[in-house]
């Protein structure tokens with residue numbers, strides 16, 4: 045059976061493939077646009093996937 049996801053990586057369990065999100069701070073820039081903070085997932089370092097070995101380790105650690 046063919047596997048669609050590459051075997052050496054899988055979707056990040058922490059961010060579920062949304063590794064980078066913008067959060068509004070409530071403040072505005074001088075040009076009127078909203079100030080945002082871009083937060084990157086620490087587990088996958090913004091890639092959205094994690095190496096299979098790391099994912100297994102993270103799951104088995106159970107925290």
Ligand SMILES: [Zn+2]
Pocket residue numbers: 056057058059060061062063085086087088089090092093
């Ligand atoms: Zn992630």
